[in-house]
Amino acid sequence: MTISRREYDFQAARRRLEAKAKSAGEKLTTIDDAVARVKNGDHVAFGGCLFSRTPLALVRALLRRRPTGLSISRNLMCYEGEWCMVAGAVDKIVTSWMGIGLPWGLSKIHREYVESGRVPMEEWSHLALGLRFRAAAMGVPFLPSLTMMGSSLVDVGGSKIIDCPYTGEKLLAVPALFPDVALLHVHRADRFGNCQIDGYPHMDPDIARAASIVLVTAEEIVSEEEIRLHGDRTVIPGFAVDALVHVPYGSYPHECYGLYDAEPDHFSTYVDGINRHGAAGVQAYLDRYVYGPATHVEYLSLFGESALADAGRRGRELVS
Amino acid sequence: MSGSPHGVTSNELLAVMGSRELEDNTTVFAGVGAPMLASGLAQRMHAPLLTMVIEGGIVGPKWKPGSLPISTNEMRAAYRAQMLPGITDAFLLAQRGFLDVGFIGGAQIDRYGNLNTSAIGGSYDKPKVRLPGTGGANDIISLCREVIILTVHEKRRFSDTVDFITSPGWLSGRDARRKSGLLFGGVGRVVTTLGVFGFDPESRRMRLEALHTGVSVEEVKANTGFEVLVSDTLTTTKPPSDEELGILRMLDPARQFL
Numbered sequence: 001m002t003i004s005r006r007e008y009d010f011q012a013a014r015r016r017l018e019a020k021a022k023s024a025g026e027k028l029t030t031i032d033d034a035v036a037r038v039k040n041g042d043h044v045a046f047g048g049c050l051f052s053r054t055p056l057a058l059v060r061a062l063l064r065r066r067p068t069g070l071s072i073s074r075n076l077m078c079y080e081g082e083w084c085m086v087a088g089a090v091d092k093i094v095t096s097w098m099g100i101g102l103p104w105g106l107s108k109i110h111r112e113y114v115e116s117g118r119v120p121m122e123e124w125s126h127l128a129l130g131l132r133f134r135a136a137a138m139g140v141p142f143l144p145s146l147t148m149m150g151s152s153l154v155d156v157g158g159s160k161i162i163d164c165p166y167t168g169e170k171l172l173a174v175p176a177l178f179p180d181v182a183l184l185h186v187h188r189a190d191r192f193g194n195c196q197i198d199g200y201p202h203m204d205p206d207i208a209r210a211a212s213i214v215l216v217t218a219e220e221i222v223s224e225e226e227i228r229l230h231g232d233r234t235v236i237p238g239f240a241v242d243a244l245v246h247v248p249y250g251s252y253p254h255e256c257y258g259l260y261d262a263e264p265d266h267f268s269t270y271v272d273g274i275n276r277h278g279a280a281g282v283q284a285y286l287d288r289y290v291y292g293p294a295t296h297v298e299y300l301s302l303f304g305e306s307a308l309a310d311a312g313r314r315g316r317e318l319v320s
Numbered sequence: 321m322s323g324s325p326h327g328v329t330s331n332e333l334l335a336v337m338g339s340r341e342l343e344d345n346t347t348v349f350a351g352v353g354a355p356m357l358a359s360g361l362a363q364r365m366h367a368p369l370l371t372m373v374i375e376g377g378i379v380g381p382k383w384k385p386g387s388l389p390i391s392t393n394e395m396r397a398a399y400r401a402q403m404l405p406g407i408t409d410a411f412l413l414a415q416r417g418f419l420d421v422g423f424i425g426g427a428q429i430d431r432y433g434n435l436n437t438s439a440i441g442g443s444y445d446k447p448k449v450r451l452p453g454t455g456g457a458n459d460i461i462s463l464c465r466e467v468i469i470l471t472v473h474e475k476r477r478f479s480d481t482v483d484f485i486t487s488p489g490w491l492s493g494r495d496a497r498r499k500s501g502l503l504f505g506g507v508g509r510v511v512t513t514l515g516v517f518g519f520d521p522e523s524r525r526m527r528l529e530a531l532h533t534g535v536s537v538e539e540v541k542a543n544t545g546f547e548v549l550v551s552d553t554l555t556t557t558k559p560p561s562d563e564e565l566g567i568l569r570m571l572d573p574a575r576q577f578l
Contacts, residue, residue: 049376049393049407075407076393076455097455101391102352106452114450115442121450123438125458126375127415130408146415147462150488150500153454156444161501170501200377200404202393255394262394318387318395 002158003122003175007043007132010141013178016212027193027216027244031061031296034215034243038062038181041069045133045179045211047204050076050101051254051262053197055185057217057247060290060299062183063087073177075129075203078254079270082109083290085119086282093119094177096126103264104271109282123156124148128174133203135176136210144171182211185250186236187259189218190227193241194234199257199319201235208236217247219259249300249308261314263307328560330513331578332568333532334470335361336560337511338423341468345369346420349460351392353577354470355423356383357568364567371402373419375456377410379403385571392456411456414463417504422464424457425471428482431526431546432496433469433489433507433519435461436482444484454486461487466508473512478544490524497524514540516557520549530555 006012035058038044044062048054059080072084073094081098084090086109098121099107113119124132125148135143148154149161149172162173184204186195195216197204208214216236221244227234250256253263273281293299300308328336331354338358342348344367350359351374359372360383371380376393380402383389389397398404405413413419426435437457441448461467467489471477489507491497497506506524510517516530527549528540533556541548572578 050391052376052391052393095453097453099452103390106449110452111450115447117446120445121453123453125454125462126456127408127411127459127463130411134408146501146503147411147459149462150485150491150497150502151458151462152438152444152485153458169503172501199395200393200398201406202377203407205406206408257395257398264390315395318399 007177008141008175009178010139010176013136013212014139020212022239024192024238026191027238027241028191028221029243029245031057031217031245031247034058034245035061035065037213037215037242038065038067040067042180043071043073044181044183045207046072046074046080047182047184047202047207048251048254049202050078051267052200053185053202053256054078054080054251054254055183055217056080056252056254057250057296058183058185058215059083063089063286063290073129073179075126079267082107082282083286085109085113086279087286090119092122094122094124094129096124096129100267100271104267108274109279112279123153125153128172130203130206131174132177133206133210135174136178137206140176142173142175145174146171148172177210179207179211181213181215182207183215184208185217185256187218187256188220188222189216189244190222190224190238191244192224193236193238193244194227195236195241196227196230196233197235205235208240214241215243216241217245217250219248219250219256221246247296252300252308252311253303255315258319259315260308260311261318263311328565329578330472331357332560332565333513334358334511335568336564337516337557338468338470339365339564341509341511342367342370342421347371347373347418349373349414349419349422349464351375351423352389352397356388357571357577358423358470360571361564361567365564373410373413375407375410377404377406379405379410386573388572388576411459411463414459417465419464420466422460422467423470424460424467424487425469426457426487427451427477428479429469429471429477429510430479430482432491432493432524433510433526434482434485434491435469435487435489436484438484438486440483457487461489461507462502462505464505466505468508469510471510471512473514473540473543475543475545478546480545490519493524494522514543518551525549527551528554530557532557533559
């Protein structure tokens with residue numbers, strides 16, 4: 001298993017960006033129109049981190065199109081990676097860690113698919129994956145780093161160790177990762193795609209610059225004036241965004257900083273389904289939560305208004 | 321279990337012993353579980369000017385007792401943080417040299433403090449057991465000035481060899497770590513449920529420096545899959561005090577991590 005040239009080919013990535021319209025105009029569209037831009041075989045990067053600000057509405061919409069042959073990358077991959085495995089959508093997962101979290105133990109799906117060799121996991125250190133996105137965001141083929149050297153991880157992705165041209169010391173040349181598509185969920189945007197994130201940004205601003213196509217869902221669509229009054233909080237410029245969809249609770253049941261808390265009980269129910277039925281448990285989950293609901297409103301109704309309100313109350317409390 | 325007097329749990333013992341390794345006016349890279357409890361305890365005991373940096377891109381949080389995070393990337397982990405720079409930039413603080421200490425654990429550890437949290441058995445591409453992966457552990461052990469490993473002491477963990485070096489300790493010993501390109505840092509201490517280990521400065525092999533109360537060298541040897549070196553000045557650690565345990569139980573009243 002090694003990285004493909006397309007992942008770090010900075011000249012090709014630059015040509016793709018130069019050839020693309022970088023409009024200051026309208027970006028609002030439907031979620032189905034947004035994800036129609038993803039092609040089979042694409043490398044799709046997911047924003048957020050673990051169960052925080054995961055672009056779950058976009059992931060669900062993408063899976064409803066039954067894609068195949070995707071590579072997906074995310075710094076800490078949560079259960080959306082398992083959905084992609086069971087749905088037959090992915091050929092490769094690029095991450096530093098995969099599971100839900102400490103209380104849920106090892107992921108049986110992750111184990112089953114990787115141990116059988118069905119879906120390889122290309123493992124990078126958390127910083128190295130961050131630097132892969134940052135190198136791409138900077139438009140360069142690699143960034144030097146002091147991390148990961150000496151470990152077996154160097155061989156996993158086929159990364160190279162170079163001699164510093166100034167000091168002669170060894171450095172890890174972390175290869176850029178230019179995804180074809182980025183899926184991101186943000187707190188607010190104007191209709192032109194200028195995006196603001198509250199709290200921790202995770203790796204989203206770098207991913208937005210690294211990808212060729214950027215699809216965004218936002219909790220709130222605000223006026224152009226509102227963005228212009230607080231331009232210091234804008235982390236993704238509108239001209240980098242291809243499609244924007246208004247999706248309140250767009251990462252639920254994962255958290256969105258200051259707006260709603262995550263639902264650990266829901267994760268436990270999901271894991272319980274896997275413990276009892278294996279991959280069929282994930283399939284049943286997909287049928288109920290991903291393929292079933294015709295609209296986002298229908299999806300949210302599966303959780304109920306009081307659950308959403310309670311998650312909102314907890315989320316606001318945690319930042320007050 | 322032995323080494324755990326007065327109903328002290330493994331995580332309480334690890335958190336107390338880990339906290340005592342932290343000095344005031346320093347910085348610590350800490351994850352969820354025993355590391356965060358060790359850091360929180362140190363801040364309330366002897367290190368009020370200790371700053372925590374968290375993997376989720378979080379600097380200087382002031383966690384709410386009873387509302388401890390289950391992930392390093394959630395709102396509880398960021399509660400009252402002084403800065404939220406993002407994940408990559410939090411790790412880059414460590415690469416720059418701002419992080420004095422880092423805490424990590426692992427499924428397998430060898431005599432040089434190399435850790436495996438990736439894959440056990442088979443080949444890496446088709447392992448017998450696929451573990452979650454490094455997360456930030458590799459970066460913490462590569463970039464902090466000193467790493468302290470906190471772990472339950474079990475024979476299957478303290479292994480003659482690790483199947484995969486996810487997080488490099490002293491590699492094959494002596495100057496192997498420096499030669500690999502890792503110019504800084506290294507594993508300073510391995511704090512376990514049986515005792516505290518350091519490393520022989522020449523060979524870089526793990527060496528027992530202190531036993532917890534009620535634990536014998538034989539018990540350590542019986543639970544370790546490699547030859548145990550014992551310090552000439554072997555000591556016994558002071559058991560967790562009521563004050564220390566009281567603070568831990570105040571931080572985690574539901575005993576989610578204790």
